[in-house]
Amino acid sequence: MPGRAARLLLGTLFVLFLLFLYGPTLTITILSFQGPDGGLTFPMNGVSLHWFGRLFQTQAVGDLGASMTRTLLLAAMVTASTVVISLAAGMAFRRRFPGSGALFYLTLASLIVPSILVSLGVGLLFNRMEWEPAWYSSAFGAQLTWTLPFGLLIMFAVFNRFDRAWEEAARDMGATPWQSFWHVVLPIIAPSVVGIALFGFTLSFDEFARTLLTAGSGNTLPLEILGMTTTVTTPVLYALGTVSTALSFLVIGGAILGMRLLRRRRGV
């Protein structure tokens, strides 16, 4: 137990950290409730939902509805692919296969390579091949280079602690390898699989650098927001920030709630 002074210092540091973490989000949230005549900065000129209403009308610049739809669809695709591929790869890596070491380091390398270079590379490749870059092809691939290594690392951690005796017991009782996966392995690691899905979704939802040069003509939401920061001068931008932050919290909260319910059903 640290002393009084140390606790005070650590406490202050922690509060500062929280302020640093949530201050900007909070500021934007507050400003998004700016009155109809309010501007981009404090002071608040009244309180209203005006800018949220404006969000869903046609914009002079930017198409929020379409970019939001694209982003959500892309995030769903990335999430599903990340879960399926990480799970399969995690199972494969449990036993050494020829080239498994090299494959592992190659996978990790894409975490280290600067995102913007990955984006540039994928963009250039599509250009050379004379393929049309689009959010559902080139951007999808570029985002997977980011989410897959994370998913795989989580699976490694999961299977490191996974007791092989469970599978042996299933085999002992006559389960086929597929039955053992479906009835034993998958239910036991389900919480981690949900975690990977959440990870994939949030990484994709706000991914910027890897999408920048690969999204083609249809912008994703983060790209659209960047475009708007330079052109839009109304708090509608803040309203957008508030809505997308709320959406993120909703997804995470929903996942946590789902896991709680699942656990309660199991009675843990």
Next chain:
Amino acid sequence: MRPDVELIGVTKRYGHGPAAVDGISLAIPAGSYCCLLGPSGCGKTSTLRMIAGHETVSEGDILLSGRNVTLLPPAARGTAMMFQSYALFPHLTALENIAFGLRMRGVGKAERLARAAEFLRLVQLGAMADRLPAQLSGGQQQRVALARALITRPKVLLLDEPLSALDPFLRTQMREELKRLQRELGITFIHVTHGQEEAMALSDMAVVMDQGRIAQAAPPREIFEKPASAFVARFIGGHNVLELPGGRFAVRTDRTRLAPPPGGASLAGQVAAVEYQGAAVRVVVRAPDGQTAEALLPDGLFHAAPVAPGEAATLGWDAQDAHPLSPNA
């Protein structure tokens, strides 16, 4: 009687190192309780896992009821295994865990749950059907694991250190229960343990293993009274292994006395330790040549003529109690 389980020259090698199990041959009579006993790394668990089919056999054959099962998968052998960690599925209730084997065999839900309930009663856990493993105590988890292994009606039950995770009180209780179940079901139990007390209490046949080989396979009384080697005598405990003028001998500590009987053999030295154990007192004597031997004396006998560390003392025993050992094993 035809043996239930027969091992013929069974060898297990991991990589290029020395064999973990080195050409062992063993016949276990049907309906008997057999303990594989030995220090860690002696190959007892590998042997069990090869019988179960969870480890491939490098050389040799395994026969169950006269059928060669060396290459068969675990579920096709007629064995069932109870794992050291129990390996209960954490997401299934006690009842569902027990029903798992039937579920994999495609038995309908109502029937398999009814049969699982029957086995849950067999291990006296009828009220715990809906509990998850995490909500059960260690002893209860073990009973569930036992019921789960028995529901497929195996001819041979394989138990990997089943009592090691339990506290001493529970261990004795479960020991009795395992023996009772084995008697009632009349099937063969093969039980891996490193505790000689456990093996003595349970087994009809104890197999002492050392460095991948069988050091001695016999009823426990025979092992205790006529250990085949110095290793067996030391491992089984309760023996002094001594180099005497006539060769190497094993002498039971409870047959060793502080006064040499007329015509008996003896070892003179200095008392190195005196340990009070309640009903008995353990006296350790060190001879001038460095050998130590101990006597386990009934407390009455000790207190009639007590000794203290540092005093001179002579241990003695009847000549017939000195069991000769081969000098090199």
